[in-house]
Amino acid sequence: xxxxxxxxxxxxxxxxxxxxxxxxxxxxxxxxxxxxxxxxxxxxxxxxxxxxxxxxxxxxxxxxxxxxxxxxxxxxxxxxxxxxxxxxxxxxxxxxxxxxxxxxxxxxxxxxxxxxxxxxxxxxxxxxxxxxxxxxxxxxxxxxxxxxxxxxxxxxxxxxxxxxxxxxxxxxxxxxxxxxxxxxxxxxxxxxxxxxxxxxxxxxxxxxxxxxxxxxxxxxxxxxxxxxxxxxxxxxxxxxxxxxxxxxxxxxxxxxxxxxxxxxxxxxxxxxxxxxxxxxxxxxxxxxxxx
Numbered sequence: 001x002x003x004x005x006x007x008x009x010x011x012x013x014x015x016x017x018x019x020x021x022x023x024x025x026x027x028x029x030x031x032x033x034x035x036x037x038x039x040x041x042x043x044x045x046x047x048x049x050x051x052x053x054x055x056x057x058x059x060x061x062x063x064x065x066x067x068x069x070x071x072x073x074x075x076x077x078x079x080x081x082x083x084x085x086x087x088x089x090x091x092x093x094x095x096x097x098x099x100x101x102x103x104x105x106x107x108x109x110x111x112x113x114x115x116x117x118x119x120x121x122x123x124x125x126x127x128x129x130x131x132x133x134x135x136x137x138x139x140x141x142x143x144x145x146x147x148x149x150x151x152x153x154x155x156x157x158x159x160x161x162x163x164x165x166x167x168x169x170x171x172x173x174x175x176x177x178x179x180x181x182x183x184x185x186x187x188x189x190x191x192x193x194x195x196x197x198x199x200x201x202x203x204x205x206x207x208x209x210x211x212x213x214x215x216x217x218x219x220x221x222x223x224x225x226x227x228x229x230x231x232x233x234x235x236x237x238x239x240x241x242x243x244x245x246x247x248x249x250x251x252x253x254x255x256x257x258x259x260x261x262x263x264x265x266x267x268x269x270x271x272x273x274x275x276x277x278x279x280x281x282x283x284x285x286x287x288x289x290x291x
Contacts, residue, residue: 060149060195060196060197060286060289061286061289061290062196062197062217062218062219062289063219063289065214066210068211069211069214070207070210070211070214071198071209071210071211071213071214071216071218071219071220072219072220073205073210073219073220073221073222074219074220074221074222074251074289075221075222075223075224075251076223076224076225076247076249076250076251076288077248077249077250077251077288077291078249081248081249081291082248082249082281082291083248083278083279083280083281084248084249084280084281084282084283084287084288084291085246085248085249085250085251085252085275085280085281085282085283086123086124086250086251086252086282086283086284086285086287086288087121087123087124087252087254087268087271087282088123088124088125088126088151088199088221088223088251088252088253088254088285089112089123089124089125089126089254089255089256089264090125090126090127090153090199090253090254090255090256090257091107091108091125091126091127091128091131091153091255091256091257092107092128092131092153092157092255092256092257092260093107093128093130093131093134093157093257094128094130094156094157094158094167095130095155095156095157095158097130098130098134101134105259106258106259107131107134107135107257107258107259107260108131108134108135108138108256108257108258109255109256109257109258109261109264109265110138111258111265112256112258112264112265112268113138113141113142113148113256115265115268115269116147116148116268117145117147119268119269119272119273120147121147121268121272121282122147122148122282122283122284122287123147123148123282123284124148124149124150124151124195124197124284124285124286125142125148125149125150125151125256126151126152126153126197126199126221127139127142127150127151127152127153127182127186128153128154128155128156128157128182129152129154129155129156129181129182129183129184129185129186130155130156130157130185131153132182132185132186132188132189132191133185133188133189136188136189136190137189139185139186139189139190139191140189140190140191142191143186143189143190143191143192143193143194144190144191144192144193145193146193148193148284149193149194149195149284149285149286150186150191150193150194150195151194151195151197151198151199151221151285152179152182152183152186152196152197152198152199152218153182153198153199153201154170154178154179154182154198154200154201155178155179155181155182155185156168156170156178156201157201158170158178158201159200159201159202159204160175160200160201160204160205160209160212160213161200161204161205161206161208161209162204164201164202164204165202165204167201167202167204172208172209172212173212175209175212175213176212176213176214176215176216179198179213179216179218180216195284195285195286196217196218196219197218197219197220197221197285197286198213198216198218198219198220198221199220199221199222200220200222203222203223205220219289221251221285222251222253223251223252223253224245224247224250224251225242225245225246225250225251225252225253226241226245226253227241227242227252227253227254227255227264227267228241229254229255229261229263229264229267230255230260230261231260231261232261232262232263233262233263234263235263235264235266235267235270236267236270238263238264238267239267239270239271239274242254242267242271243271243274243275246275246280248280249288249291251285251288254267254268
C-alpha cells in the first residue's frame with residue numbers, strides 16, 4: 001500500500017494537480033515573452049561560385065538566465081499569441097521502479113505516440129532518463145521523429161524541492177548531474193531530437209534548485225493547463241478539462257505512462273479535432289518559445 005501511495009504521489013506531482021496545489025516553497029515561473037537566445041543559421045558564402053554549404057540548423061531557443069544566474073522558468077506564451085498550443089507528455093519512471101516494470105507494469109504508452117503521429121500532432125515529451133533506459137527503442141523512435149522532441153524530466157524523477165508529494169529528494173549537489181545523466185540516457189538510446197528544456201518532477205522547485213541547475217544550462221518548463229489525466233478513468237473529463245483551459249499560447253501537461261494515465265490516448269482523440277475546429281495549431285515547446 002505504501003508503494004501505491006508513492007506512485008500516486010509521483011504521478012500526481014508530475015502534473016495531475018501540481019499546478020493547483022503546489023508544494024510549500026514551490027514556485028511557478030514568470031509568464032510573458034521570454035528573452036530567447038537562438039543560434040543563427042549558417043549563410044552561403046558570397047565568394048566563389050559552387051555548391052552552397054549545408055545549412056546549420058538553429059539551436060533550440062532558450063530563455064536568458066534569471067537574476068543571479070538562476071535557471072529561467074517558462075510556463076506559457078504571453079497573451080496576444082496566435083492560436084497555438086503545446087501539448088506536452090511526461091514519460092515518468094522513477095529510479096526505483098525497475099522491479100515493477102520487470103513484473104509487467106507498463107510505464108510506456110506506444111498507442112498514444114501512434115495516435116499523435118496519425119493525427120499529425122507536434123508534441124514535446126518530457127522523459128526521465130530511467131524511462132529511456134527501460135524503453136530505449138521507443139526513446140530512439142520518439143527522438144528520431146521530426147514531429148516530436150525529447151525534453152528532460154530528470155533521470156530519477158525524485159524531487160528537486162521538499163516536501164513534494166512524498167517523492168524522495170535529490171540532494172542539491174547532485175541535481176545538475178541527475179539532469180545530465182538523463183541527457184546521457186537519451187544519447188545512449190540514440191535519440192536525436194533532444195532539446196535543452198527541463199521539467200521539475202512534481203513541478204516542485206525553489207531558488208536553491210534553480211541555482212543548483214544553473215550549470216546544466218537548461219530552461220525549466222512548467223505549464224498553465226493541467227489535464228488531470230493521472231489515474232483518471234474518464235477520458236471525456238480529461239478532454240473537457242483541457243478544452244476548458246486552453247488559451248492562445250497555452251502549455252498543457254499530460255502523461256505518456258500507460259499504467260498510471262490509462263485514458264490519455266482516448267482523450268487526445270477528442271482534444272485534437274476540437275481544438276483544430278477552434279482554429280488552434282499544435283506546436284512543440286521549442287516553437288512556442290521562439291514565437
